[in-house]
Amino acid sequence: MKKRICIYPKDVAIITGKTERYGRSLLKRIRERLNKEKHQVVSVSEFCDYIGLDEEEVRRVMM
Template structure:
């Protein structure tokens, strides 16, 4: 089963950046997509924002 949501730790592994950077990135993606604080960011939204193919990161996040 594939996950729909992406978390800070996943983004850290994908980008190699710090936890703080990844938290700020999630906040920016939420702001861009007009999401509220409690709503999660999906893998699709993250990939679209970063310009990545969802299939390229599926093996990284289980």
């Protein structure tokens, strides 16, 4: 099984129970906090560090 490295707004929506729009907004804030450019993606581990969730638990939800 392949594991994805990056996380997308739809993943954030599923994990948080909120909308994809919220997911886009949250990923934008994470990119800003990490000084990433607009075209750069957020990794699952960066997302988990920011939001305070266990990475393995998040990966299970993403499957």
